[in-house]
Amino acid sequence: MSSQNQTPATFDCIVRDEVLPHDPDIIRAIVESTDFFHPWEVNIAVELAEERLSKGVASGYEFLFADCNGSTDGYVCFGEIPCTRGSYDVYWIAVRRECQGQGLGRRLMQLAELRIQQLAGRRIYLETSGRPDYLPTRTFYERCQYTVAAELPDFYAPGDSKIVYVKCLDT
Amino acid sequence: MSSQNQTPATFDCIVRDEVLPHDPDIIRAIVESTDFFHPWEVNIAVELAEERLSKGVASGYEFLFADCNGSTDGYVCFGEIPCTRGSYDVYWIAVRRECQGQGLGRRLMQLAELRIQQLAGRRIYLETSGRPDYLPTRTFYERCQYTVAAELPDFYAPGDSKIVYVKCLDT
Numbered sequence: 001m002s003s004q005n006q007t008p009a010t011f012d013c014i015v016r017d018e019v020l021p022h023d024p025d026i027i028r029a030i031v032e033s034t035d036f037f038h039p040w041e042v043n044i045a046v047e048l049a050e051e052r053l054s055k056g057v058a059s060g061y062e063f064l065f066a067d068c069n070g071s072t073d074g075y076v077c078f079g080e081i082p083c084t085r086g087s088y089d090v091y092w093i094a095v096r097r098e099c100q101g102q103g104l105g106r107r108l109m110q111l112a113e114l115r116i117q118q119l120a121g122r123r124i125y126l127e128t129s130g131r132p133d134y135l136p137t138r139t140f141y142e143r144c145q146y147t148v149a150a151e152l153p154d155f156y157a158p159g160d161s162k163i164v165y166v167k168c169l170d171t
Numbered sequence: 172m173s174s175q176n177q178t179p180a181t182f183d184c185i186v187r188d189e190v191l192p193h194d195p196d197i198i199r200a201i202v203e204s205t206d207f208f209h210p211w212e213v214n215i216a217v218e219l220a221e222e223r224l225s226k227g228v229a230s231g232y233e234f235l236f237a238d239c240n241g242s243t244d245g246y247v248c249f250g251e252i253p254c255t256r257g258s259y260d261v262y263w264i265a266v267r268r269e270c271q272g273q274g275l276g277r278r279l280m281q282l283a284e285l286r287i288q289q290l291a292g293r294r295i296y297l298e299t300s301g302r303p304d305y306l307p308t309r310t311f312y313e314r315c316q317y318t319v320a321a322e323l324p325d326f327y328a329p330g331d332s333k334i335v336y337v338k339c340l341d342t
Contacts, residue, residue, distance in 0.1 A: 041254070083212070085328040123325060150321030150335070154294060157256040164321070 013068035013104070015111055023065065024049045026072045033097040045092050048077050061091070064111055066104055073099040076108045078116065078124075086122035109144050113167070122170045125149070130161035141165045184239035184275070186282055194236065195220045197243045204268040216263050219248050232262070235282055237275055244270040247279045249287060249295075257293035280315050284338070293341045296320070301332035312336045 024046045031037055031045045051059045060079040065072050074095035081087045090112060095105045116124055126146055128137050146165035155162035195217045202208055202216045222230045231250040236243050245266035252258045261283060266276045287295055297317055299308050317336035326333035 044254075081326075083215070084326060087326055122329065125323075149323055152296075152320055152335070152337070154339075155252075155255060155258055158293070164323070166323070168325075 013066040013073065015108075016065045016067055017063060017115075019049055019052045019063050021053065023063070023072075023075075024053070026065075027075060027094075030072070030075060030094050030096050031092075034094055034100075035097065045077075045094070048091060062115065064108060064115065066095075066108060068099070068104075071096075074104045074108050076112045078112050080119070080121070081125070086120055088116045088119075088121045088124050090124060090126050105140060106144060113169070117169050122168070124167045124169065126165040128163055128165070129156055130163050131159075138163065138165075184237040184244065186279075187236045187238055188234060188286075190220055190223045190234050192224065194234070194243075194246075195224070197236075198246060198265075201243070201246060201265050201267050202263075205265055205271075206268065216248075216265070219262060233286065235279060235286065237266075237279060239270070239275075242267075245275045245279050247283045249283050251290070251292070252296070257291055259287045259290075259292045259295050261295060261297050276311060277315060284340070288340050293339070295338045295340065297336040299334055299336070300327055301334050302327075302330075309334065309336075 027049050028042060028046050031042045037045070048059075048061050049063065052061045052063060060082065062078050064076050066074045075093070076090060077092040078088055078090045081089050090109070093105060093108060093112075095108070113124060124146075126141050128134055128141065130138075130151060142165075144167075146167050148163055149166040150164040152162045152164075154160065198220050199213060199217050202213045208216070219230075219232050220234065223232045223234060231253065233249050235247050237245045246264070247261060248263040249259055249261045252260050261280070264276060264279060264283075266279070284295060295317075297312050299305055299312065301309075301322060313336075315338075317338050319334055320337040321333075321335040323333040323335075325331065
């Protein structure tokens with residue numbers, strides 16, 4: 001795996017939108033590899049894929065996977081927010097730890113945005129924590145040109161705000 | 172029913188937190204009676220009660236019903252927001268059309284707030300539309316001393332913003 005770290009970003013991965021039966025396990029491995037999420041958060045990530053497998057498109061969850069040299073190295077999960085017309089949430093985006101820093105996350109985000117645009121999406125929302133340890137996440141979103149739409153102090157816990165990012169696709 | 176319109180607010184209703192098998196039908200009747208919601212919104216209101224019946228407390232949905240003289244005239248549905256510690260959402264509050272204007276909605280809201288406080292809730296959030304026809308809803312929330320925490324333009328649809336209200340229980 002260490003050789004992959006030195007590989008420049010080539011994006012020669014195959015992007016796949018079909019969710020396969022082994023994807024919940026793959027998602028667990030990717031999300032756990034980041035060392036960033038609580039076990040219960042990992043479970044939620046896995047459950048979204050399980051729900052997609054059991055309910056299909058009706059689940060409301062769309063996925064894109066980056067299959068790179070026989071390994072699924074990252075994925076993004078998004079969907080239209082219920083009760084809206086054209087507002088999408090990116091529920092999850094994660095890249096396998098040893099594949100980070102090569103632009104794969106940003107590429108997955110761009111592909112999700114393209115797909116959302118094709119689906120007549122107008123707005124994309126991202127929610128994250130305002131905690132200092134989430135600075136890399138917020139920096140990533142800002143580099144992807146998302147702007148802060150709202151901040152709700154103490155939302156997740158005392159001292160732990162929720163920050164809502166948005167990108168407008170129609171302006 | 173017209174005689175009920177003239178009855179002053181006495182709040183001699185029995186408040187019930189147990190969800191019974193016929194409550195999804197009752198909720199449908201209450202929510203439809205308001206003439207305020209789309210059919211698919213009514214279905215969502217009903218589904219929350221069905222989920223509570225099938226999954227119990229694990230559903231994350233708590234209910235309070237106002238049983239008044241043999242008729243369930245209003246209800247409120249709330250729950251802790253997943254991935255938060257002590258942030259609650261009031262998902263739904265509705266009063267049968269012919270029983271409105273007697274303070275039953277505000278009483279239900281107060282009882283929900285009391286229950287949330289007992290459950291160690293710190294914040295209560297309400298989400299609604301910024302559309303002109305939702306002015307009565309926003310006025311009701313403001314009279315219940317909720318303040319605007321965020322506004323997301325064009326969230327529900329072009330020209331239809333989402334307004335997030337909050338009440339802090341710990342300040």
